[in-house]
Amino acid sequence: MGFLTIGLFDGDDPRPGHETTLEIIELGERLGFDSAWVRHRHLQYGISSPVAVLAAASQRTRRIHLGTAVIPVGWENPLRLAEDLATVDVLSGGRLNPGVSVGPPRHFDRVGQALYPDTAGAEDFSYERVRRLLGLVRGEAATDFSGTEGFEVFSDRVQPHSPGLGSRMWYGGASLRSARWAGEQGMNFLTSSVVKAEESEEFAEIQLAHIRAFRAHHPDGERARVSQGLVVIPTDSASAEQRAKYEAFVAQRTPRTAAPQGPARMLFAPDLVGTSDRIAEQLYAHAAFREVDEVAFALPFTFEHEDYVQILTDMATRLGPALGWRPGTAQD
Template sequence: MTKKIGFLSFGFWQKNNSLVTTARQSYAESVALAVEAEKLGVDGAWFRVHHFADQIGTPYPLMAAIGAKTTKIEIGTGLVDMRYENPFMMAENVMSTDVLSQNRVQLGVGRGSPEQVEDGWRYWGYDYSEEEIKDIARARTLKFLELLKGEPFAQPNAQPMFPQAPGLRRLEPYSPTLQHRIWWGAGSQQTAIWAAEHGMNLQSSTLVNYETTEPFHVQQANQLRAFKAAWQKAGHDFAPRTLVTRSIMPIVSDLDAKLFAEGSQTQDEVGYLAYHQNPTIFGKMYVGEPDQLVKELAEDEAIQEADTILITVPSTLGLDYNVHILKTIMTDIAPALGWK
């Protein structure tokens, strides 16, 4: 099955044990990786978003910079934490970025992961508990989606600074197709169904709720199937997209073997996140020679269900090594699996 292939980067920088040591270098190499990925035929450049951390924060300047340096690659997030967002400011930022990038934004949103500080959204001026913010994050998402529809809502000034047509105003610049390129990061079947009901594409990572004793890829595939069924029932007027993320490390050189052949997580793992009462299951890393990886990936049910796959890249190993990983996947793995 033909698939869109993207990379997912955290954009880390750190002083020790990293080839990327500063924020400036991290952002510059993120743009450069998107440029090189486009040359390789990669379909998407996607970035994690975390606050109070030595990695990518607000994504919009980076996305706009990539848009200015590329022509066709999708530019996505995995994902923007709605606990921190003002939906009005967010809508204006995202639509501006989408216009600048010729409608290539693929925006992943969600409640987000544990951050580096306690209740970090409070520093943004939102005085809510973790339990309260869960529902508020969803409410903000729905308001954000409403704003993207472009319906006028703001009462015009009787004496505006600039001439304008009569009637209510909407946020500008308006991007009419962006509302179809919003993704919800779902960790369970229930949240996947909720995303489908509200017309968002589905983004599923290497971590989902441990809802059965089945392997990770089977549980995730069931989540994608539940989403598709709910989408069909909702009757939306456009086709949805589904995405999974995988850590794939091909071993084709001595350096690859030194870095990843031993000590990698090659089995699913069950554990707990800070704010989760229920266990979660983490998908394994796929590590091995290309022929071996082709066989293993062909048996991954969630990859079969999804139309888009993101490859996590180890950003701290630097631009050249990440290009090497993507080139190997695009040359030795993707064609053999029928992804390209």
């Protein structure tokens, strides 16, 4: 069981927000969570450099796995990103779980010239960009040159090389095509609270189809790893004020779950709020949840630190056990 945070901060004073994110990850480890994931936000007041944040988190934790959900690789140079990921994986002792996705950067028509001033019209934002990253992480040659030049020694592949990192690469997909492609590449699959309504308008049915398509195309078949991300808010130890805030948050977001949204027909899962026993019942009734062994519950973006402490504590002490999960330990 894991959790996901966006890491919001004040643009005029960004350090406290980043520190709070690190404190939440530390709390997650103390509570026994298996993984902590951070979102990626460019030109916003959320984590813009998750790899740097997780590098810091790797030095303040010892057991918990650290993931990105997800890095949009359209903003990245695959070779440089491969170097950064491998470096953090080495520093963490092999705990990094990079999640990535493809597509043009958001608002590319407005940011393209700043990001790629000379090549904006020629950049490839297809699956090939992730395939390049994956190959470099797994040790494929980056150049035809290696050896000694003067006093310097050069490698033909990304350094440092972290052998286990390639098996911990995740693809965040919302479509049937993405699920199949991730399986064919031997990646792990992140499926979240947003999917494309391609052949159905029933969220659980769509997500289940994605999971099964992924595993059908993965070399490991039914053993291929899938993590499901939903917004889950247990209220067991919440105050009356917190419960009212949580219920208002969910009520505000519920209308968008009634039908697919926008030209891409994106369908949102309803947020789950209530006691852990009630949430467990809802999850067990969810067809896609019954297919997975891993979850990364998303923390609501706009809550306060004390709210996250309460939610995570209830997840670890109430909801997790109701789902048959046990806290990790330093020996795990």
